[in-house]
Amino acid sequence: MMDKDEAVRSTAKDGWFSSMFRSIAGSNAELKESDLQPALKSLKDRLMTKNVAEEIAEKLCESVAASLLGKKLGSFTRISSSVQTAMEEALVRILTPRRSIDVLRDIHAAKDRGAPYVIVFVGVNGVGKSTNLAKVAYWLLQHDVSVTLAACDTFRSGAVEQLRTHARRLQIPIFEKGYERDPAVVAKGAIQEATRNKSDVVLVDTAGRMQDNEPLMRALSKLINLNNPDLVLFVGEALVGNDAVDQLTKFSQKLTDLSTAPTARSIDGILLTKFDTIDDKVGAALSMVYVSGAPVMFVGCGQSYTDLKKLNVKSIVNTLLE
Template identity: 80%
Template structure:
C-alpha cells in the first residue's frame, strides 16, 4: 500500500496530496529526495531509497517538464508494488488536464485518484496472474519434453534399450554411469581410456593414449623430460631458495637501532638540523581569480563570421533552419544525438563514464516533454541544460567557512580539528602544510599531529614542514595507534592554546580493511570538525571507486549509528591536467561533498579555491 502520493511544483508549492492515505511519514523522505536527488541531477534514477532508523521508504517520481510539476509516490521499501509506475503515469496524465497555474484547490481530484488507483491495482494483479500462468505452462511443457525424451520407443538418446542393458545397469553405450562403468571401456578417476588403461599412467605408451597437449602442460608446470622416480627421493640437489627480506619487528629487545637519520642529536641534546623558516608571500586562496571568456568570445565571433559566409553561399533560409526542431514537444529520440555528443565530450575531459551517463540521463529526464522555443536548436538547448546541471552539482550545498568555524570553536574553548585522509601518494602531507600556511596568514595558531605512524619517513616529513612554518608538531613515533595519537594531540592543543589541529593520516587504498578500520576508529574517537578527502586531479574512473568505497567503509566500520563521512575534498596536482578537469565533477557527484581546496603547485602558496564557472566552461568546451 502507498504511504503518500504528492504533487508539487518545482518551486516547492504543494498542489495536491492524497488525504485518503493519511499516513504520517517518519523522517523527511520528500525533503531528502529533493535535496539529495533532484537538486543534484540524479533525477534519471529509477527510484530513491530513504533509510533512517525507524523508517525505510522507497520513492518513485515523474515530471511534467512543460508545466513544471513533480509527482512523487512513497511506499514501504519492503513492499514491491508493481502498479506504482503505472499509477504515476495515469495521475500525471489526468492531473495535467485539469492543472491551472492560478488554481490552488484540487480537492475534486480525490475521486479521480481513487479510480486510477483501482485501475492500476487491477492491471497489476492481471499481469501477476498471467505471469504465474505462463510460468506454469512453461514448466508443464518442459516436463512433457523430458518425458518424451525418455519414453520414445523405450530408448535413451544415443544408447541401447533401457530394459536390455546387459544386466550391468549401463543405460547407453559410451555413457559414464553411477556404478563407475563405462560402456566399451573402464572409468578411472574421471579419465576414460582405451583398453582399460589409465591415461595418467600411460602417457608414453603406443596404444593410442598419448596426448601431446598433456605433455606440454606438464612441461609448463615444471615436469622435465628426464625426471625419474629417484629424483623424489633426494638424489638430486635441491635448487637454491629465493632469499626474501624479513619483516621488521618493532618493540623487541633484539631489534636493530632506530633508522631515523633525519634528526641527528648532539651530545647536549640539541638538534643539529637547521631549517630556515619559509617566506613565500600571500597564499593564492586569498586571491580572487577572475575568469575571462575573451578567447571564447573570439571563437564565437569567428564561428559567426563563418556562418555568414555559409549563408551567402548556400542561401539564408536553408542554413537558418538546418538542425532546428520541428516538433512542439521534445522526445527522447530527439535528444539522444546531442546527449551522446555531450557524453563523449565529458569523458574526454576525464569524467567517469558512469557519471557522464547519469548526467545525460538526468538532463534527458528534465527536457523530455518540454516545449522548445522558436528558432532554437536542440543541441543548444541540451548544452544549456547540461551547463545548469553542472553548476548545480559543483556549487556547494552547504556553506563551509573554515575561518568562521575556527573562531566559533575558539569561543567555545576548544581547537578546530581537521583530518586529512586519502589513498597513497596523493600529497596529503604537502597540502596539509599548504593549508597550515594559509591559516597562519589569517593569524590562526596551528599545530600539526603526526598520525601517519605506518609509512616510514612520514613523521620526519611532517616535522620538516612544521620547522619551516615555525609551528608546533605533536608526534609519538611509529607503530602507535593513530586514534590515540590524535586524541593526545587534541588535548595538547587545548593546553597550549592552539586554534587548529591538522591531523595527518597514513595513505591507504580503499580496499584495505585493516587500515580503513583504524581510520574509522580515529574519526569516531576524536569527532573532528572537518574530514577532508585528498585526491588527485589525474584520476578518472578511479575517483568514483575511491570516494564511494571510502564513504562506504567509514559507514560500515563505524560503531556509531550515525557514522561520520567525508565533508570536503582537496584536489591535488591540478596544474598537471590541462583541460582534463573531470575528476572534480566525478568526486563531487559521487560524494556530495564540495571541493574546498585545489593544490596547483609545489610551494606553500599554491593553494586555490575551485572556480566553478571555469570548470564548467572547460568541461563543455
C-alpha cells in the first residue's frame, strides 16, 4: 500500500500535474495569486476534460488556491501533497450531500414502526433500472433485510417478466398486476401486501420515461404522492456524462412542480450505472450531486448482482489527478 505522499508522487511523476505545479516549486517566497494563475487555469481545463462542469472546476481550483496562497511550501512534494489534500477536501464537501441517508438505519426505524421501507426507482428509458433494482435487492438480502419487488412498470412490454425473473433468481416475492394498470395503485397494493407479510422493504420498479414527457411524469408524480415512499432513487448512466445531469435536474424539477405533498417531493438519492465504463470521465457524478444536493448512494459497475458499490471519494480524487 502507498501512503498519501507516495501516491501523489506517483500521480505527479512526468505527467500534466508535474508540469503544472513544478514551476512554482523551489522558492522559499510566499506564494502569490499571480504565481498560481497559470497552474490553476491548466488544472481547470484538465478537470473539464474529465466531464467536471465549469462551475465545479472553478470551485475546486479556488480550494486549491486557498490551500497554497501565502504559504512557503518550497519542495514540489509538499506542493503536490497540499494540492491533493485541498482537492480531496473540496470533493468531499461536494460529494457530501445536504442531506444524509443511511438506508439500513432507516429500514430498521421503519420496521420498528411496523411499516415497510419503500424505495421507488425512477429514470429515463434504457438505463438499467430493473437490473440495478435487483442489485439493490441482493445488497439488502446480504444485510438480512427481507425484500418485496413491486412491478409498477405496466407500460413496457416484457418489464413484468424481467422483474419476475429477478425475483425468482433472488428467491424473493414479487407483487404484480400485469400491464395497462395504474402504477400508483399497483404500488399501493404492493405496500399493503408487504405490510401484511412483514416484509422489511418494497422496491418499486417504474417505467422509463423522458423528463419532458408530461403525461408519464404526471403518472410518476401520482405514484409518489399517493404512496409517499421513503426514498426516490434516480437511476442514471455515468456514461452519458452531463446529459445525465440534465435528466436529473429536469426530473427533480418536474417532480417538485407536480408534488401535492406539504413538503414537495423530489429526487432523494442517485444510483449511477455503467460506472466501470467511463474511464476517467468521473465528473458527471460530481455535477449530479452538486446540482441536486442528493447523494450518489450506489454505483453499478457490471452485470452481476454483486456489481454494486458505494462511491469512493478518494478514488475519484486520484482519477481526476491522473
